[in-house]
Amino acid sequence: MRLLALALHRLLWFAPTLFGLLAVTFVISRVIPADPVALVAGETATPAQVAALRRDLGYDRPLPVQFVVYLARLGRGDMGTSLFTRRPIVEDLAHRLPATIELTMVAMIASILVGVPLGVVSALWRNSLLDHTLRVVTVSGLAIASFWLGIMLQLLFAMRLGWSPLNGRLPGFPPKDLTGFYLLDAALTWDWSTFGVALQHLALPAVTLAFPALATLVRFTRAGVLDAMQSNFVLYERAMGLPRPLIVWKYILRSALTSTVTQIGLLFGILLAGAVVTEAVFDWPGIGTYAVNSILRSDYNAVMGFTVWAGVIFIVVNLLVDVAHTLVDPRERAA
Amino acid sequence: MAELLAVRGLRVDFATDRGPAQVLDGINLDIATGEVVGLVGESGCGKTTLARAILGILPEGAARIRAGEVRFAGTDLLREHPATVNDRIRGRAITFIPQDPFTSFSPLFPVGAQIMDLMKWKSPRARDGDRPSSLFARYPRGRYRADREAVLEILRAVQMPEPARALRRLPHEFSGGQRQRLMIAMALLPQPDLIIADEPTTALDVTIQAQILRLLRALVKERGVSVLFTTHDLGTAHEICDRVVVMYAGQEMEAAPTDTFFGRPAHPYTRRLLASVLGPDGEIRDIPGEVPSLVTPPSGCRFHPRCDYATAECRVERPALRALASGHGVRCHHPVDAPAGADA
Amino acid sequence: MIQNVNAAWFAVTRLARDRSALIGLVLIALLVLSAVLAPVLATHPDDVFELHPSERLKEPSGAHWLGTDRMGADVYSRLLFGARITILIGIIAVGASLAIGVPIGLVAGYYHGWVSDLLMRVSDIFLAVPQVVLAIAIAQTLGPSLPNVILALSVTYWPWFARVVYAETRALQKEVFVESTAALGASPWRLTVLHVLPNIASPIIVRASIGMGFTILTAAALGFLGLGPPPPTPEWGRTIAESREFLPDAWWYAAAPGLAIFLTVMGFNLLGDGLRDVLDPRLRRSGPARDG
Numbered sequence: 001m002r003l004l005a006l007a008l009h010r011l012l013w014f015a016p017t018l019f020g021l022l023a024v025t026f027v028i029s030r031v032i033p034a035d036p037v038a039l040v041a042g043e044t045a046t047p048a049q050v051a052a053l054r055r056d057l058g059y060d061r062p063l064p065v066q067f068v069v070y071l072a073r074l075g076r077g078d079m080g081t082s083l084f085t086r087r088p089i090v091e092d093l094a095h096r097l098p099a100t101i102e103l104t105m106v107a108m109i110a111s112i113l114v115g116v117p118l119g120v121v122s123a124l125w126r127n128s129l130l131d132h133t134l135r136v137v138t139v140s141g142l143a144i145a146s147f148w149l150g151i152m153l154q155l156l157f158a159m160r161l162g163w164s165p166l167n168g169r170l171p172g173f174p175p176k177d178l179t180g181f182y183l184l185d186a187a188l189t190w191d192w193s194t195f196g197v198a199l200q201h202l203a204l205p206a207v208t209l210a211f212p213a214l215a216t217l218v219r220f221t222r223a224g225v226l227d228a229m230q231s232n233f234v235l236y237e238r239a240m241g242l243p244r245p246l247i248v249w250k251y252i253l254r255s256a257l258t259s260t261v262t263q264i265g266l267l268f269g270i271l272l273a274g275a276v277v278t279e280a281v282f283d284w285p286g287i288g289t290y291a292v293n294s295i296l297r298s299d300y301n302a303v304m305g306f307t308v309w310a311g312v313i314f315i316v317v318n319l320l321v322d323v324a325h326t327l328v329d330p331r332e333r334a335a
Numbered sequence: 336m337a338e339l340l341a342v343r344g345l346r347v348d349f350a351t352d353r354g355p356a357q358v359l360d361g362i363n364l365d366i367a368t369g370e371v372v373g374l375v376g377e378s379g380c381g382k383t384t385l386a387r388a389i390l391g392i393l394p395e396g397a398a399r400i401r402a403g404e405v406r407f408a409g410t411d412l413l414r415e416h417p418a419t420v421n422d423r424i425r426g427r428a429i430t431f432i433p434q435d436p437f438t439s440f441s442p443l444f445p446v447g448a449q450i451m452d453l454m455k456w457k458s459p460r461a462r463d464g465d466r467p468s469s470l471f472a473r474y475p476r477g478r479y480r481a482d483r484e485a486v487l488e489i490l491r492a493v494q495m496p497e498p499a500r501a502l503r504r505l506p507h508e509f510s511g512g513q514r515q516r517l518m519i520a521m522a523l524l525p526q527p528d529l530i531i532a533d534e535p536t537t538a539l540d541v542t543i544q545a546q547i548l549r550l551l552r553a554l555v556k557e558r559g560v561s562v563l564f565t566t567h568d569l570g571t572a573h574e575i576c577d578r579v580v581v582m583y584a585g586q587e588m589e590a591a592p593t594d595t596f597f598g599r600p601a602h603p604y605t606r607r608l609l610a611s612v613l614g615p616d617g618e619i620r621d622i623p624g625e626v627p628s629l630v631t632p633p634s635g636c637r638f639h640p641r642c643d644y645a646t647a648e649c650r651v652e653r654p655a656l657r658a659l660a661s662g663h664g665v666r667c668h669h670p671v672d673a674p675a676g677a678d679a
Numbered sequence: 680m681i682q683n684v685n686a687a688w689f690a691v692t693r694l695a696r697d698r699s700a701l702i703g704l705v706l707i708a709l710l711v712l713s714a715v716l717a718p719v720l721a722t723h724p725d726d727v728f729e730l731h732p733s734e735r736l737k738e739p740s741g742a743h744w745l746g747t748d749r750m751g752a753d754v755y756s757r758l759l760f761g762a763r764i765t766i767l768i769g770i771i772a773v774g775a776s777l778a779i780g781v782p783i784g785l786v787a788g789y790y791h792g793w794v795s796d797l798l799m800r801v802s803d804i805f806l807a808v809p810q811v812v813l814a815i816a817i818a819q820t821l822g823p824s825l826p827n828v829i830l831a832l833s834v835t836y837w838p839w840f841a842r843v844v845y846a847e848t849r850a851l852q853k854e855v856f857v858e859s860t861a862a863l864g865a866s867p868w869r870l871t872v873l874h875v876l877p878n879i880a881s882p883i884i885v886r887a888s889i890g891m892g893f894t895i896l897t898a899a900a901l902g903f904l905g906l907g908p909p910p911p912t913p914e915w916g917r918t919i920a921e922s923r924e925f926l927p928d929a930w931w932y933a934a935a936p937g938l939a940i941f942l943t944v945m946g947f948n949l950l951g952d953g954l955r956d957v958l959d960p961r962l963r964r965s966g967p968a969r970d971g
Contacts, residue, residue: 020804139699139952143945145896147903148919148937151926159927232438238392239433239531240521241425242456250452251441258443273811277900291812292904295819303816310812 021311026067026304070304079305084297089305092290098180099169100279100286104271106183106202107209111267115214116260119221120253123229134218141215146274150208150281157204164204167283170197205282209274213267220263224256231255265321269314338406339528339561340366340389345403347381347388349629350396356629358384360585360637361403363656366529366561371552373576373593374565375608379626381585382565386533389563390431391420408528426457430522432532432551436514436539440506446517447486447502450524454482459526489520493550512543519551529561536571548575569612573597578662581605584627584637586653591663601659601670604638609675636667644669693957700953706946714762721756728911736929746931749921754935757913761936764914765943768829768898769891775833776894777887780840785875787841788848799845802838810835811900818906825908828901832894843886847879881958888951892944899940915940 045053054060061069073080079089122131158166165171175185175194183202186195228234229252237247279288287306294302347359358381366372374382387393389405391412405412407429412420425431433439440449455474460481490498493516506514515535522530532551536544552575555562566572572579573593580590581604589602600606607622624641627633635652639645646668654666694700718724722744731751739746745754780802787798805813817831901907902916910917915936922932 017800017804020801024804139945139948140941143892143896143941143948145899145903145916145919145937145940145944147900147916148933148940151919151923151933152937155927155930155933232433232435233441235392236431236433236439239387239390239425239431240453240457241421241427242453243421246452246456251444254443255441276811276815277903280904292815295815296905298819306812 017315018308018311021307022071022304023067026070027063074308079308080301082294082299082302084294084299084302089302092302093287093305093309096285096287096290099284100275100288102181102183103202103205103209103279103284103286104268104275107206107213108264108267108271110206111210111213111217112264115217116221116257119218120225120248120256122218123222123225123256124248126226134222138215138218141211144211146208146212147277147281149211150205150278153204153208154281165201167281169201169285170194172197205278205284208281209271209278212274213271216263216267216270217260221256221260224259225252227259228252228255261324262321264324265317268317272310272313338365339368339370339408340364340563341406342385342389343404343406345385345388345405346401347384347393348399348401349384350399351630354630355399357632358398358585358629359388360632361653362582362585362587364563364580364587365590366563368528369556369559369561371555371562371564371575371577373572373579374563374582375569375572375579376567376582377626378567379584379629380582382567382582383533385582386531386563386565390425390429390531391417426453427459427525428527429529429531430525430527432515432518432522432530432535434534434537436511436518439518440514442506445503445505446509447504450486450502450517450521451479451482453521454486454524457525458482458485459524460485485524486520489524490517492523492554493517493520495520511539512547515539515547516550519547519554523554523558523560526558527560529563530555532562532564534566535564537566537568544571545574551575569597569609581608584632585629586637587666588638589663589665589667591665595660595663598675599673600675601663601665601672602667603642603644603669603671606671606675607641644671690957694953697953697956699949700957703946703949703951703953706942707950710762710766710943710946713759714766717756717759717763721753721759723753723756724760736925736932739931745935746929748918748929748932749925754931757918758915758935758939761913761915761918761939762943764825764908764912765895765898765940768825768832769895771829772832772836772894772898773887773890775829776836776890777840777883779833780837781844781883783837784841784844785848788845788852789875798841802841805835805838811897814897814901815904815906818901823906823909825912828898828907831901832897835897836890836894839890840883840886843882844879847882848875851875851878881954885951885955885958888947888954892947892951895940895944895947 051060070080077090079093081087082089082092085092118134122134125131154166157164170182174182175191175198176189178185178188182198183195186192186198234247234252237251275286276288276291278284279286280292283289287309290302291306291310293299294306342362342364345359345362345364346357348355349358350356362381362385364372364374364385374385376382384393384398388400389407389412393400400413404414407424412424415424440446451474458478460478461475486502487498490501495501495513495516501509509517518535522532535551536547539547548571551562554560564572564576576593578590578592579596581588581596581602583604589596589600589605591600596605597609600609604622611622622641627637627640633640634650636642636645636649636654639649642649648668652668654668656664656666657670658664659670713720722742729752731747734743734747734751735749737743737747737751743753743755745758748754748757783798783802787795813835814828814831817834818827821827821830898907899914899916899919902914902918903920905917905920907914907917918936919933922929922936925932
């Protein structure tokens with residue numbers, strides 16, 4: 001029941017928050033020195049042609065009217081048309097979404113699978129060489145500029161060593177489009193050579209993206225484990241002679257993970273933000289590059305579309321994290 | 336009476352900012368089979384440290400055992416192989432009842448799961464080849480049923496309502512008193528020889544304390560289990576202990592059967608302690624002076640700075656154990672021979 | 680008040696014993712020195728503006744410690760001047776975020792009801808979109824320049840301060856000393872300035888230090904995307920972007936500014952960590968207990 005109440009509370013705030021977000025972005029996008037219509041029309045267009053285009057696109061109406069029209073269209077699932085690709089923005093986004101999701105998911109899974117055990121081990125062998133090395137690595141991980149890391153990795157592994165492709169998601173033809181995730185699609189259609197190539201292309205961007213996430217996870221897990229190790233129930237279990245692996249991997253880990261789960265939501269936010277820059281470095285055909293390009297090209301409809309999408313994702317992820325936290329910590333459930 | 340536990344000359348140091356604190360200074364302690372021994376003293380006297388030293392769960396970096404032995408059923412626990420101690424002694428021959436029932440369960444698992452985890456490794460029905468070898472090993476089927484039956488039975492014995500349903504509940508759904516009953520149950524399940532109870536009622540409501548104490552005493556007497564019971568409250572010691580040992584600043588001062596301890600205490604500190612709780616006119620009289628620093632403790636008998644009867648000898652030499660009557664030992668150069676409350 | 684000075688001194692001495700925090704301090708000092716003494720420390724101070732096309736893309740050597748870039752300018756010297764930009768952006772952006780976020784957090788924390796909710800929702804809106812994206816949008820809208828970058832960063836970072844201050848103010852409200860002082864009739868202003876502010880000072884300081892690192896990274900990302908101060912300003916992020924087409928040969932061109940960013944952010948992170956270890960448990964305990 002509490003779960004339901006929580007979900008409802010979130011959804012209630014969802015609408016006004018999203019509204020606020022849209023309003024802010026809308027205002028910013030319309031109150032600008034540069035005139036996007038003129039940009040689209042091109043340098044050779046006559047004033048009459050520009051005016052005609054403006055009427056065509058509905059940019060001549062007063063601002064609040066434009067906003068209402070936009071919201072109405074949004075309600076019907078129409079984000080408008082990109083000023084540059086001339087395709088519906090919803091289509092553009094849908095086309096590019098899988099690439100970003102795939103990259104982010106791979107990075108997140110990798111950072112969890114590597115980061116959590118490292119955090120546990122680092123706490124168990126506190127102040128050992130491993131612990132100190134990890135401390136250095138994690139502090140660095142949060143100090144390195146993502147784009148620079150990406151470039152350096154490209155420099156070393158792609159250019160100098162030739163182990164990895166330089167950029168892009170896949171040369172040649174993608175596997176049969178079932179989910180849009182190349183890895184998944186290739187695996188499902190038993191196309192292992194494509195799988196391999198896709199993986200190769202994913203490697204560098206995923207590592208770049210995962211690095212700061214990994215650093216954060218190791219730190220949080222370490223702190224969580226150290227905390228749990230001080231607790232009274234651990235003392236009791238030690239006093240009663242329970243085997244150490246049981247105490248550590250069942251009781252301490254569960255305790256530490258409860259706090260880590262909330263961090264995963266934060267992590268997702270970090271990863272999404274990082275994705276924008278990382279995609280730019282590796283020419284990854286995802287939402288990030290779409291957003292950046294749209295902004296740079298003053299394609300304001302597209303920017304709005306991206307903002308809506310980002311806002312929704314953020315709120316949904318937050319909700320999921322809260323739900324997960326409630327599931328993981330039974331104290332919350334029973335209340 | 337057969338001696339179950341014999342601590343001899345135990346010295347434990349704790350690392351502090353100002354140097355090592357001599358928390359235990361050559362303690363001796365005896366517990367016989369089926370005996371409930373109360374370990375009494377003010378906060379900081381070292382009773383919890385002694386309890387943990389016996390169990391072997393002192394904090395590894397901070398505490399150092401300097402000397403002494405802990406003989407349990409013939410073996411010195413301090414010199415035995417740690418794995419053997421962890422396997423055979425802890426949670427089997429010697430069990431533990433902690434002070435704070437509120438935080439001694441993991442809040443994330445139902446109590447039943449935690450109790451059965453204990454049974455998986457520490458059940459008295461487990462034979463050597465029967466115990467799971469690793470984390471993923473399964474619970475031997477037949478034993479599981481028998482163990483679960485034993486758990487339900489013990490829960491009934493500690494007066495836990497609806498035992499089967501209780502097992503499915505999470506720790507926070509129980510009151511403090513109920514959680515302590517669960518702790519008592521868990522301490523009895525492995526059929527131990529000795530239970531170490533570290534201030535088990537301090538965290539509970541006064542109204543429930545007596546209940547829990549009586550329950551504990553009844554259960555252990557039924558089963559012939561010995562108990563080392565630490566407390567700073569003389570009343571609880573009087574309630575359930577067969578013998579009382581009093582500690583001060585890391586040294587044991589006096590040990591006597593309960594009646595003798597409260598009736599004819601011989602050590603000046605004991606007498607002061609008893610007087611401070613209730614003077615003859617109902618007044619509470621504090622012991623003048625302060626608890627000494629353990630980093631630079633007083634020489635000789637550590638109580639001498641606050642003792643009315645202290646002489647030069649007390650300052651120089653730690654008194655040896657003097658047997659006054661059977662079972663009544665005191666470490667004092669000038670033990671008092673008068674009934675309690677006879678002082679001015 | 681004296682209590683707080685004592686506590687502060689205690690914190691400083693404890694910080695001095697934290698080795699990694701000291702390393703952080705050293706790194707920051709290095710940054711500040713480089714920025715302030717750039718004209719003196721640079722081997723080719725004029726290279727910020729002058730071009731030497733004949734010298735382009737030379738390897739590190741005795742004459743050019745970190746090599747030259749595509750214009751023939753000395754990378755090392757430009758790096759030093761770039762430190763000025765970095766510090767400027769960091770200090771002003773974080774300072775502005777603080778100036779916006781702290782009052783908002785205070786008001787939201789002090790009052791309850793719709794004012795508080797509204798303020799927190801507004802800050803949530805700003806947090807809903809990844810900071811980088813929002814900063815990009817703002818910078819693009821206003822045009823690439825130094826003031827615009829600073830503006831974009833300030834507008835996107837203030838919610839972090841607001842949140843911290845909000846949480847701490849709410850927590851403090853529950854503490855007895857605040858209740859009793861208010862009961863004695865102290866005005867909200869007096870309460871805030873004399874009692875609340877000193878106690879939230881430490882989380883704000885920690886947040887500011889960590890915020891510097893974060894802001895500098897975002898500023899570099901903006902520069903990388905071309906949204907920062909335009910050439911010939913030797914901003915570090917932009918330099919990295921410029922270097923890309925000359926890789927892998929002119930590796931020094933990309934490596935140097937990146938390392939500079941790394942050391943700078945690392946410095947602030949280490950200091951922030953050290954401050955957090957020292958300030959948070961200490962100041963709070965010795966503050967309210969003896970207060971009036």
